[in-house]
Structures are given as C-alpha cells and as structure tokens.
Amino acid sequence: MKIIVDGFGGDNAPGEILLGCVQAMDELGVDIALTGDKARLEAEAKELGVAEQLGKMEIIPCGGMLTMEDEPTSVIKEKADSSMAVGLRALAEGRGDAFASAGNSGAMVVGATTIVKRIRGVKRVTFAPILPKSQGFFMLSDGGANVDCRPEMLVQFGLMGSVYMEKVMGVKNPRIGLCNVGSESHKGDDLRKQAYALLSECKDLNFTGNVEARDLPYDGCDVAVADGFTGNMMLKLYEGVALALMDQIKGVLTSGLKNKLAAAMVYKDMKQLKKHMDYNEYGGAPIMGAQKPVFKIHGSAKASTVKNALRLTRDYTQSGIIEDIARAVGKK
C-alpha cells in the first residue's frame, strides 16, 4: 500500500512530516510518496539524518504550498501546484492508495470533493474527528466540512461514521446519537426533527436518539451526528475547554514548592490522563465520502502523531469502508 503524504502541510512541515513518514515506513509496512519541493525535502532529510530513508520514498515534485490563510477553493485554482493539490490529483490518478495531509482542512474537503470526487450517492463528504471521552473515544460527524446541511446529509454523516467506527476503530454496533438540545424526539429545530425521523427509519443503523452535548464527554454515543457548523463549534470548544483546564491545573501544580512536590508524586498518572485527553493521540480525522481515502492529520502534529495518523490512514484504506459506504448510501 502506498500513502501519498503532503510534505508541506501543517505547522511542522516538512521536518516532522518527514520524520513521521520514516517511522510509518519502518513500523507500519506502508510505502510513502511525498509531495513537495524535491530539493527542500532532500536538504531537510539530510539535516535530520534520514536521507537514506527518503531515498526509499517516492517524491512527487511540485513547487507550491497551500497555507492556512489560503481560501479552501484555491486548491483547485490558484494553488493547483501546491503539495496538497498535487497529492490529491496523484491519488485521483491512482498513483497511491490514500492521501494524508496536515494542511488546511477546508481545502482538503474541497479537494476530496472536486479532485478525488464523491462516492456516487454521497451528498457531502464529512470531516469526522475522533475525540476522547471518559473511557475511550467517540467520533464527531460532521466536524466542520459543511456549514449548511439538509436532513439527509446528517443521516449520511451517521452512516459513514458508523462504518468507520466499526471497521477502523473496532467499536461493535456503534451507537449513533443526534446532537440536539434535548433528548426527547420532538426537540430541536426543523433540521433536527427531520433528521431524527430519517435516522429512525435506518434499519442498518444503531440510532440511539438525541444526545445532549453534556453527555458526549461521558458515554453519550459512539458517533455524534451534527451539522458542520454546530460540529465545528463543538470540536473547537472541546479542545479549548480541555486545554484551558489542563493549563490551569498545570498552574496549580507548579506554584510553590509544596505543590511542585505533589505534582512530582502524581506526575506519571497525570501524564497518562493528559495523554488520554489529548486529541493529538488520535492523529486526526478521516474525510469520508470521497472515492478514495483522504485523511486529515492534526495541523500541529509532530512525528509520532503523523505516524499515528498514517496508521489510521492505512487501516481506513484496508478496511474496505469505501465499498461499505457506497452500499450504505444505496447507489452501488
């Protein structure tokens, strides 16, 4: 299996991307094709002492870069020569089995839709991050790809999430919850009421009804279905609250000698907790609904997170879920 990786996407590119790819090649049994400026990649590899490993990767050369400031649609126009656009086209042309990037999420969604193209019957691709809960994790679908949604899109976000959680994350019979302002079936706006009715009719889906946001960090469901606007607000608030609280606890544990001593005593356990709460651990988010696997690596990913993300990209690719999604949307 060959994963095409955007060599110049994300905050720590190309260095950490390169190192993550080296780890992935060593540990995951995948081949890598890196997109980007060949000379810069080679210079970086030399500096990092991985020139030999880079030699085992394919380089798909291109000149440009797409940044966080670029408009999402630039991936098909002004930035068609960027490492992201070139990678997406390489995937569409069959030069690899999957594409992963730590770059601009919006541009990846546009690229997955217009370059890789949607599975027949899929109305919108979904950007579906994995988030920690008290025990384990859950998926948020959609986490921001689509700010305007119709009810049937929400149903598909649930379907795609269900397949991914079962096949890639190993969750049996995933519970699909509709994010809503109350648990009763009549709650919410028209979008929620209609989506509730449609989800209830899905025989293949373990739809467990509405889920309130307060229950998500506990064990509200395995796939939380939301429109992309609400989903994005929730995703970022989740990150923000967890980070702010961890910062404050760090503040407590580093103020004064007595507290520092206490901190040393719980260091290992707190570190483990921090690791569990760190969404980086899950590497990123699949973009589902495209004809081939596209995976968003966390923007701030360092080498080990890049490797984690590439493992999920591999599993996503091997799982056959694209066939399953095509069947689920009933057009194949």
Added chain:
Amino acid sequence: MKIIVDGFGGDNAPGEILLGCVQAMDELGVDIALTGDKARLEAEAKELGVAEQLGKMEIIPCGGMLTMEDEPTSVIKEKADSSMAVGLRALAEGRGDAFASAGNSGAMVVGATTIVKRIRGVKRVTFAPILPKSQGFFMLSDGGANVDCRPEMLVQFGLMGSVYMEKVMGVKNPRIGLCNVGSESHKGDDLRKQAYALLSECKDLNFTGNVEARDLPYDGCDVAVADGFTGNMMLKLYEGVALALMDQIKGVLTSGLKNKLAAAMVYKDMKQLKKHMDYNEYGGAPIMGAQKPVFKIHGSAKASTVKNALRLTRDYTQSGIIEDIARAVGKK
C-alpha cells in the same frame, strides 16, 4: 425591593430554595415573596428551623408545580396554577420587582415572553448564562431560548448581553464576539454573515468580530453571541467537558496512597480552581428582553447558590438595564 421566588422549582425545592431565601433576606436587604403550597412551605420551614424567617416572607399560595418533564408551553395552559406560573403572573401584576426560579428553563422563557411580556422592540428574550474562563467569566447569549434565529435577533442578543455585563457584572466596554467557525468576516453560514454585517454597523456596541469556540475558555470575548441551538450545545458541552475532566483528575488524586497524599498537599488550590470552574458559582442566568427582571437559578442550586442568584437578581433589578435595553433596541 421584593423578589418573587418560585418555591417549588429545581432539584432541591423547597428546602434549599427556602434556606437560600432566608440567607438573601438576611444578607442582601431584599424582601421575598415565595410561591407554592403554603402548608408545605410552613412544614418545611419548621423542620429546617426557619419558621420565624418564613413568617417575614410573603407567601403567594398556589397548588401546582411545573416539573422538568412538562412542556414549556404548559406554563400558560395546563400548569397555570404552578408555583412558576403564579410567580410570573404576580410579577406581571406588580406584586414584586423581579422573579427568580430554579425550575424548567424552557417554561421560564415562554412565561417571560407571554406572561411578563417582551420589551417593545425586542424580538426574542435571551437566556444568557455566565461561564468561567481562565481569568474571570463571559456571557453566552443566547444559551438556548431560541433554536431558530434571524440575524437581527443575534444583534439584540449582543446588545442585551453588553448592557448586562457592563451594568450588572461591572465589565467595562464589554467585547462582543460572534461565535463562528473562523475569525475572518466572511466565515460561516448566511445567518452568521448577515449578523456580522449588522453587528458591525452597531455604533454603540464594542463588536470585536467573530470568535472561535476554542478561544472562549481563554479570553475570546465578554459576550459570546450565538443562536440558541448552537449556544445550548456549547453551554452543555462546556459543562460536560469541565465536569468529566474534573472527575478524571479526582480519579487520579484519589487512587493510591501516594496520590492521596499529593492531593492533600494541593487540596486548597485545587478546591479554589474547582470553585472558579463551577458554573454554579455564578448562580444562574438572566432571561433578558422581558419587561421585568426574570432570573433562572441553576436547577441543582443549593442554598448558597440560590442566595448568589438572588444577589444577581437584585443587581439586575437595580441596574436599570431594562430601560437601557429598551433604548438600545430603539423603540422607546
């Protein structure tokens, strides 16, 4: 000043409500009128040893109760004899200066709108909780009163929040942020784009642009403007993530002797942090836009939280913000 209090609203009614009212009367210099079953209130007061204090309160007797399971609209129909409905009518009739209840928020919103009635020009009342951030607090407006919103409603949520934060909470020139999926002005759905344009035109408002949810727990703004659907999801997620994380930290600090010892060493500081993060500390949420002050006390409030909420209700009433809101919406 006389505050009418729903004697039978909330998880801990009537006992904790009664005790909170006793504290408020003692410490805040307010008079209290309690609504509810007179015999039950007197029996409870006797049991709690506050019969004498109850004697100093007015009792507005009624037979019914409105529960969390009741439909919000029941406050004007089936549950017109409930302690909440009777209290709202007493406020409308001028038998007190403000009304506070720890009961069903949805019913309070309906009652504030239909019984107390909106200020001329106000399109929708807003339910606006105060939430902690790293330093201090911010207001979320709307936190769930209105699942369907038009742009001009969001503008009014911002206006009302601004007045409240300045006059009641003492925040100078409050920064108003529009909750959105990105900070740039063109981000979001049509509702956000139109609201952004309208907010930018408000000369009297310190509109600081879009705010991403990740920045709210830090210092993103003083008033976070949202439609009630998104706001309610955010409010509950905020509570859920903070609670889940505090639970997990408690788990770490109580597992094994060494950790317990460490916990004892940081106990005071952690308790202070927990207190800061506890939204109960802020007592509740004003329901703004009605012709008289209506205040939602936290459903799980105990006596001291009830007292805190009644202090805010008093300040809300004394602040004159209802006049200010009327002026701000430009119809007076």
